[in-house]
Amino acid sequence: MIHIDDLEFHYREGEFRLRMREFSVTGAEKVAVIGPSGSGKTTLLNLIAGIITPLSGHVSVSEVRVSGLSDSERRDFRISNIGFVFQDFELLDYLNVLDNILHPYRITGALKLDREVRARAESLAREMGIGDKLKRAANDLSHGEKQRAAICRALLPRPSLILADEATGNLDPVNKIRILDLLFRNVEDQDATLLAVTHDHELLERFDRVVDFQDFRDEGAG
């Protein structure tokens, strides 16, 4: 599913350097990535998603070399194949819950918004327990509900890979478990791969594999 070869990346400013010789995730695994803050976990997710491109080396997802695609191809590939769940939900205040879930369909030509997609969005929302809040403003939701909406948005295009960047970091313990359960169940239902960055060691045993980010890096973070 994911394959990284001789990856090297650094930002234009700052001392941060990321080097990875090899990293692979195969099949429908649920992989947790741990590591200290600032070690480059989010940067890795962004590289896999094609939001940023490496200076050298390769990133492949589902046999497609993401780092070799053009900007627009990368965007289309990302939006069709990768679901991204952010730590701070990244919902848009001015849209209601349903519009937030459908938002990726409205900002790209790679996804087509039709009746079936709407029905699936509503069904996903019901499954996540926010079916009755679809017309509510995103700001009116609790943290747990916001994260469920964000997960719905990530799962809606049926991506084969889901990247979760500390998806439960802002939640209380009860919501943390509930959200992870929902995420896992949907990932399993869709036969997708989950790569989740987390700081929460209590949750690690629920993943198929835990990767300590330090073990894969040649050099520490700045």
Place this chain on the structure above:
Amino acid sequence: MIDSLYIAWKYLGFNKMRTATLVACITLISFLPASLQLLLDESERQLMSRAVVTPLVIGAKGSSLDLVMNTLYFGDEVPERISMEAADRVWDTGLALSIPAYVRFQARGHPIVGTSLDYFDFRGLVVADGRMLAVLGECVLGARAAEGLGLGPGDGLVSSPETLFDLAGIYPLKMRVVGVLQKSHTPDDLAVFVDLKTAWVIQGLGHGHEDVTRIKDPTLILERTEANVAASAKLFHFTEITEKNLESFHFHGDLSSYPITAVIAVPKDAKSGTILRGRYLSKEEPCQIVRPEDVIDALLQSIFRIKNVLDAVISVVALATVLALILVFALSLRLRQREIQTIFKLGCSRMTIARLIAAEISIIVLLSGLLCGAMIFLVNHFSNDLVRMLFIR
């Protein structure tokens, strides 16, 4: 593009105050010059169309503008009075048709125009309902005056006192409405027309009362001789002219010395007009003769000079507004960096972000255009009254 418009619409709806402010700015900056131009065009059309068909106006020396505005558009500024003799004088020359006008009084906000029947022929005014003036105390209403006052033939209309607290001033006269004129889309539509003599009755120069020779009450008589009877102030004066008391109405003195505000002179031909104008050139001459077209043209030139200054001011304000709007959008983009990053991460291209912003600008401009259009429609609808309010009253 529909999706971009949808998202932009949601964003603008969420930020109502910001959107309303931007729409208001763009609306005002486009509405001001457009409405000003519209009103000026309309005022030019209204003022000029009436001025060109009124060949000459004679009135007391003084402001020619007040004279023309009062005589043609029944403006509030009443010029110095001249006497009926001025009208007779024009008539006697045989050079022009002489139409006296006495535009001084009002009835419930509408000007009372005292004139002769020639005025109606000259202006091409036709009675739509009822009949033309025939007897003292009657009035004929312009179409909009009748509409505004809710009056028709058979109703009564009371003239308004000039000053409410002047007890020695004119008494109100209840006039009988006998006709309503066809709409002419000119100031005549707003006027209340009466015969000159009725106007003089309103002023108190003509009056009606009981026959003092038959009065028995001694408190009403100050002095009685064979030739004359002097009545006291207690004597009741009629405030309405009816069939019963019509006979009692009378005028003291020589009617040619009675006041009017102007004489409209309609020369037989251009030569007659020139000769007539030449007769008012003397410095000793108490009257002036003016061509309304020249007076209105001078007025419009002044207005257009002011408009040019206003245009320059509006251009500078418009430029400042556009720069401010650019700044607002630039700052809002900074404030929206996080949101832009989010949708960028979700898979949105820079082009889509530009399209979203373009959609927001388009909606704001469209809303401003609609609002501005609606306001201009209203200005256009009420332009007649607005022109009168701004340039005549």
